[in-house]
Amino acid sequence: MKLDRAALTLMPMHLHIDAAGRVLSAGSTLRRIVGDIADFHAAFEPVGPVADVSLPQLARAERVFLRSRADPAQVLRGRAVRLDDGGLVFNLGLGIGLVETIRRHDLTDREFAPSDLAMEFLFLHEANNAMMDELSQANLRLEKARRRAEAQAFTDPLTGLNNRRGLHLAFEALRQGTGSASAGQFALIAMDLDRFKELNDSRGHAVGDAMLCEVAARLRAITRSCDTVARTGGDEFVLLLPGIFDPAALEQLGRRIIRNIEAPARIDGAASRISASLGVAISSRYLRVDWGRMQADADAALYQAKRTGRGDICIAMGDRVDADGIPEDGGC
Amino acid sequence: MHGLVTRSIEHFARQTHGEAVWTAAARAAGVDPRGFELMGNQDDSAARRLLHEIAALVGCSPPELSEDIGAWVAQRSAIRRLLRFAGSDFAAFVTTLEELRGRARLVLRDLELPAISVAPAPRGWRITSDCDPVWLHALAGVLHAMADDYGVLAVIEIREGSILVDVPLVDFNEGRPFSISDPTVGAA
Structure with missing residues (x-):
């Protein structure tokens, strides 16, 4: 397979390495998250279901998970293809750690490809929190009203004694x-x-x-x-x-x-x-x-x-x- | 009409015009002055009566009132943040307004917002909908508030059943700061 450099410009989370693992190019958003990296093996530790983590094996896996050695909390996931020259191109994503990563690196919506659903995910996350807040407040209101009604139902209004x-x-x-x-x-x-x-x-x-x-x-x-x-x-x-x-x-x-x-x-x-x-x-x-x-x-x-x-x-x-x-x- | 919509009208009346206005309007409209609950649907005509009663009490027309409500809602910090997720600048915000209905449904499946379409116009956009004019006025209010939020100078008017958004100055001022990950940025 041959590499089309134009396609890489559409992928702010791509990583292109040669057969020795030297980084030839990395997407702008990926660089914001893991910094400027020169060597694949020095920067990442492949984790997850793939036991053999040689580069040819990574290219065969359905999904690869890469843990940042500099920041072990950061795991990226994606898929790789092998090029004719033995190099690899990865297209990576943030997976379920999206919200946390965006917060830690203060990313903006410009840092995601328009085809990426990252913003929709964030929108839902935020909407979900807002609705939960509203609902728990509504619950508190109802609970207070219930207690008041109950107290009234069992109280003599003149003296405050039980009825x-x-x-x-x-x-x-x-x-x-x-x-x-x-x-x-x-x-x-x-x-x-x-x-x-x-x-x-x-x-x-x-x-x-x-x-x-x-x-x-x-x-x-x-x-x-x-x-x-x-x-x-x-x-x-x-x-x-x-x-x-x-x-x-x-x-x-x-x-x-x-x-x-x-x-x-x-x-x-x-x-x-x-x-x-x-x-x-x-x-x-x-x-x-x-x-x-x-x-x-x-x-x-x-x-x-x-x-x-x-x-x-x-x-x-x-x-x-x-x-x-x-x-x-x-x-x- | 969804409880969120009727509750927005209630909270707007209470916070902007005071408890006395709310209580009087609720009584006149035949609505429980203790207010609406969040979930569940309310009678559409109750919302309409409420709008008329509040408008009469504060001395404006129902369309003006729904524009005020739209602007007020868009300034609630949680709603404002959700609206800002639609785009990184005002142009992106307006052009993706067609998605608003879908976004609302994603969050609350029974929240029915009207379908709207956005077409380019010289120096801006023309927004049309076959919805009730009350919604269109509320949307105009939202647009006013969001233009301020993005720091854009926009002239927004309703003519022949559509909203005309004219933007003579894109970078009018900095607008309100916003961060997709940090809710405290730009919070009131």
């Missing part, structure tokens, strides 16, 4: 933990405010709402971070207290809550006083822990407490009672 849905979710999480182990037991306290309706009627809804927020703040202050405090209706609240199941301790805690609620609150310039009644259900007193059952029992206990007088607390019996009707835990 009924949030309470139910917390109850289910606690129920999973109730086995025989006492550590998983918990108490459910239903609470409603005494004399709240009078306050609402005499001083208006705004004062009533402020009082509800005050009660919420006090409940939050008196409970632990692992407790769940919910507002389930107008002046009705529910507390879930994990790990507390001793009736005497609950009675004491209940009295403390009532004292707290009874402390005068200064709202809209005037001191206001309300009280609260509590009904308690304890998970360890049930054979099967059930949301509807425990809630109904706590409510019934709450009405019992209200009947005996305002500002009182009553604990539901549950299932586990002995022959005399006394709860197995011996409590009140």
Whole structure:
């Protein structure tokens, strides 16, 4: 085969060597990448599937990979043809290392033959990155919106406490933990405010709402971070207290809550006083822990407490009672 | 219409004319003022109503507005870079505009840009398309922005359904620097 020098001008990544490996000509872009080279063997190490790397063998290979000895990270790929005089002409390309090579040598689009798809590859690479950025931002936005919607769905907008849905979710999480182990037991306290309706009627809804927020703040202050405090209706609240199941301790805690609620609150310039009644259900007193059952029992206990007088607390019996009707835990 | 297009209109309105203009225009056009999501297609007529409402609020015509949007979009750094990949000078950029549709499809298969053809004209080019005039005005805006970017003095006008690009001065100034490998070069 004979060499047509005109054809080489179309190939900015060509390499023409003689039979001894001396470089006769190299394309302008190739020179930018590997520098001015004089000897093929000194400049390149053939790598890849070809075991015999003699020049005649390289000319027979489907594809050759040449690693730069001066810069081993740089591998070029291409194909060679053997000329009549024993010399070789390579047409080389950058392969998958294109983006990296362009960055390292600050190449421009003028350095590639117009038939080369290098620019299209770069365009796609960049477009792909831009789209990924946009998409991950869109994902973040959606995730934030989802969290906000979720928080709203489980929150009482007036007080910021849990609403009924949030309470139910917390109850289910606690129920999973109730086995025989006492550590998983918990108490459910239903609470409603005494004399709240009078306050609402005499001083208006705004004062009533402020009082509800005050009660919420006090409940939050008196409970632990692992407790769940919910507002389930107008002046009705529910507390879930994990790990507390001793009736005497609950009675004491209940009295403390009532004292707290009874402390005068200064709202809209005037001191206001309300009280609260509590009904308690304890998970360890049930054979099967059930949301509807425990809630109904706590409510019934709450009405019992209200009947005996305002500002009182009553604990539901549950299932586990002995022959005399006394709860197995011996409590009140 | 692709979510990218409607979202571009939204972001243009918000960033250039403010949240109040966007909210008022969205309400009047019957579009969710919280904005569009990126992917998926939107109703074409919603985009058209939005353009009219925004134009009315800022006191220009819908064609003028879509030209502004085209110029604004071409100046977003990611888009500007992708546009600059089309050619190393303004002449190469304009003559390869016919490829724009194919390039867009390569990136997003459902992003439908109109087909356009570019023919040489004395001192410039004539760009024609049988697309909606709104697109043509947006493209004129893109051309304005890119002429500045390449540092070319170009007169761009729309006459009888085509864009005339007249370039009296090729090397007007240096334009904005650009490197195909380094996104920080020429970034705003």
